[in-house]
Amino acid sequence: xxxxxxxxxxxxxxxxxxxxxxxxxxxxxxxxxxxxxxxxxxxxxxxxxxxxxxxxxxxxxxxxxxxxxxxxxxxxxxxxxxxxxxxxxxxxxxxxxxxxxxxxxxxxxxxxxxxxxxxxxxxxxxxxxxxxxxxxxxxxxxxxxxxxxxxxxxxxxxxxxxxxxxxxxxxxxxxxxxxxxxxxxxxxxxxxxxxxxxxxxxxxxxxxxxxxxxxxxxxxxxxxxxxxxxxxxxxxxxxxxxxxxxxxxxxxxxxxxxxxxxxxxxxxxxxxxxxxxxxxxxxxxxxxx
Amino acid sequence: xxxxxxxxxxxxxxxxxxxxxxxxxxxxxxxxxxxxxxxxxxxxxxxxxxxxxxxxxxxxxxxxxxxxxxxxxxxxxxxxxxxxxxxxxxxxxxxxxxxxxxxxxxxxxxxxxxxxxxxxxxxxxxxxxxxxxxxxxxxxxxxxxxxxxxxxxxxxxxxxxxxxxxxxxxxxxxxxxxxxxxxxxxxxxxxxxxxxxxxxxxxxxxxxxxxxxxxxxxxxxxxxxxxxxxxxxxxxxxxxxxxxxxxxxxxxxxxxxxxxxxxxxxxxxxxxxxxxxxxxxxxxxxxxxxxxxxxxxxxxxxxxxxxxxxxxxxxxxxxxxxxxx
Numbered sequence: 001x002x003x004x005x006x007x008x009x010x011x012x013x014x015x016x017x018x019x020x021x022x023x024x025x026x027x028x029x030x031x032x033x034x035x036x037x038x039x040x041x042x043x044x045x046x047x048x049x050x051x052x053x054x055x056x057x058x059x060x061x062x063x064x065x066x067x068x069x070x071x072x073x074x075x076x077x078x079x080x081x082x083x084x085x086x087x088x089x090x091x092x093x094x095x096x097x098x099x100x101x102x103x104x105x106x107x108x109x110x111x112x113x114x115x116x117x118x119x120x121x122x123x124x125x126x127x128x129x130x131x132x133x134x135x136x137x138x139x140x141x142x143x144x145x146x147x148x149x150x151x152x153x154x155x156x157x158x159x160x161x162x163x164x165x166x167x168x169x170x171x172x173x174x175x176x177x178x179x180x181x182x183x184x185x186x187x188x189x190x191x192x193x194x195x196x197x198x199x200x201x202x203x204x205x206x207x208x209x210x211x212x213x214x215x216x217x218x219x220x221x222x223x224x225x226x227x228x229x230x231x232x233x234x235x236x237x238x239x240x241x242x243x244x245x246x247x248x249x250x251x252x253x254x255x256x257x258x259x260x261x262x263x264x265x266x267x268x269x270x271x272x273x274x275x276x277x278x279x280x281x282x283x284x285x286x287x288x289x
Numbered sequence: 290x291x292x293x294x295x296x297x298x299x300x301x302x303x304x305x306x307x308x309x310x311x312x313x314x315x316x317x318x319x320x321x322x323x324x325x326x327x328x329x330x331x332x333x334x335x336x337x338x339x340x341x342x343x344x345x346x347x348x349x350x351x352x353x354x355x356x357x358x359x360x361x362x363x364x365x366x367x368x369x370x371x372x373x374x375x376x377x378x379x380x381x382x383x384x385x386x387x388x389x390x391x392x393x394x395x396x397x398x399x400x401x402x403x404x405x406x407x408x409x410x411x412x413x414x415x416x417x418x419x420x421x422x423x424x425x426x427x428x429x430x431x432x433x434x435x436x437x438x439x440x441x442x443x444x445x446x447x448x449x450x451x452x453x454x455x456x457x458x459x460x461x462x463x464x465x466x467x468x469x470x471x472x473x474x475x476x477x478x479x480x481x482x483x484x485x486x487x488x489x490x491x492x493x494x495x496x497x498x499x500x501x502x503x504x505x506x507x508x509x510x511x512x513x514x515x516x517x518x519x520x521x522x523x524x525x526x527x528x529x530x531x532x533x534x535x536x537x538x539x540x541x542x543x544x545x546x547x548x549x550x551x552x553x554x555x556x557x558x559x560x561x562x563x564x565x566x567x568x569x570x571x572x573x574x575x576x577x578x579x580x581x582x583x584x585x586x587x588x589x590x591x592x593x594x595x596x597x598x599x600x601x602x603x604x605x606x607x608x609x610x611x612x613x614x
Contacts, residue, residue, distance in 0.1 A: 161344045
């Protein structure tokens with residue numbers, strides 16, 4: 001009761017006696033706990049020794065004899081180091097190219113006046129509606145025609161341009177006072193120099209927000225790499241995990257599956273716990289990616 | 290009178306000479322202006338070029354290829370393509386697997402969007418004030434958003450596992466007959482929906498939290514003074530204020546219901562007996578498993594058309610959100 005009182009101490013006086021908001025809060029607390037159960041199980045099952053048997057697998061109470069055997073098994077059977085490397089290459093590659101394309105395009109929309117600005121703006125906006133995921137079939141044949149089937153470059157290419165990133169940078173650049181640019185203009189700085197030395201350094205928060213969205217979404221991408229990649233040694237984490245799960249499911253090695261899943265999501269979870277506020281505010285701006 | 294008529298004559302005579310003089314100069318002028326405008330626009334075009342190349346290849350080009358591919362067909366995987374017109378589209382529409390996938394997708398869309406949006410609203414209302422406790426709860430509810438759908442599926446594969454799985458272990462004991470969550474065609478689709486709701490509710494919560502910030506403080510205070518209870522405040526002040534958020538979240542939830550199908554791959558492969566087959570999985574099956582690019586493209590085309598109609602309705606909202614050109 002006291003806890004509830006402290007939580008409600010900043011609520012308007014007139015509403016403090018109301019029951020409904022407190023019931024809603026209680027329900028939310030309950031659901032938040034339910035929401036965490038899969039994660040809890042993942043942690044407990046990862047550390048549970050195989051000797052506990054399949055019937056104890058669902059037990060949410062941690063085992064008294066925790067072991068790292070499952071982690072070792074997953075690491076060895078699943079080839080996770082290789083998958084992690086591939087995913088890292090994919091996410092970094094996409095992000096670096098995107099930084100260039102969205103900075104240039106964002107600047108053009110923010111500060112330059114040019115013929116056809118409105119139609120080109122809508123051309124970009126259309127990409128947000130078109131949902132690139134749906135275009136897997138034609139994009140796969142294009143990637144194959146370009147000779148990029150079964151390459152990491154093929155996985156990255158469709159994401160090199162980002163309408164969402166362009167709009168984000170446009171917004172950031174528009175907020176920068178033109179006086180700064182004028183000063184640089186007098187000093188004889190060229191267009192690219194002005195972008196590099198004035199606009200980019202002043203827009204770091206937007207870049208990091210975009211980086212969070214871009215990396216999380218491509219870290220989690222599954223369907224597209226599944227179609228493009230054929231060789232086992234080029235699989236990203238998600239495809240690797242799905243293959244690994246298929247194999248381990250047959251042998252009922254649920255502890256190993258839990259350990260493998262933990263390895264796939266650990267980097268994102270750690271990053272989230274450290275930069276929680278950043279993540280949340282970036283996701284709010286994301287909406288449609 | 291005379292002078293007027295002479296003046297008329299003169300003014301009548303002038304036009305004969307005019308066309309040569311007026312049309313040549315402006316035309317040159319217009320051309321010069323267009324060229325000048327293009328020259329002035331050139332830096333902008335160069336900056337936009339890298340993005341436009343990739344958009345042209347993988348978005349607009351892809352759209353064009355879908356249109357063309359949907360009109361052609363091969364008799365066998367090795368045979369040359371021939372023009373078949375609307376045959377692919379009618380073949381897809383006549384395919385019970387496709388119509389089944391569409392029906393499944395409609396049920397799935399409503400069955401995931403409505404509960405996850407309702408939960409998101411509940412979460413946002415309960416956690417709208419910021420303190421240590423609410424921040425922790427928000428983080429807990431947001432965690433599933435971060436993880437790959439494939440990872441979520443791996444976890445839920447065990448949760449739904451018959452007899453020894455988490456659900457049967459704790460809840461199944463209360464039921465007279467243990468359901469086979471993923472193996473029963475009548476239940477499997479709903480089991481799949483639970484994952485989606487679990488994964489997305491925390492995401493939509495963020496938008497409602499942001500939307501709640503826009504509810505004017507003074508109106509809420511006035512409502513308190515007038516003695517409006519929590520239900521009436523929600524119904525008459527908060528919900529009307531959240532209308533744009535609802536629209537926006539509904540669009541995202543619908544898009545997600547069509548584009549997020551990774552769990553179908555990992556958990557059910559569209560089975561049992563096509564009960565969890567969704568449209569995008571059908572497209573994948575046609576393209577990758579049956580090598581039927583014509584049918585896959587036709588199905589893509591139909592889905593794109595449906596989605597674009599929907600998003601076109603919300604296009605204005607989207608354009609406003611981006612602040613216009």
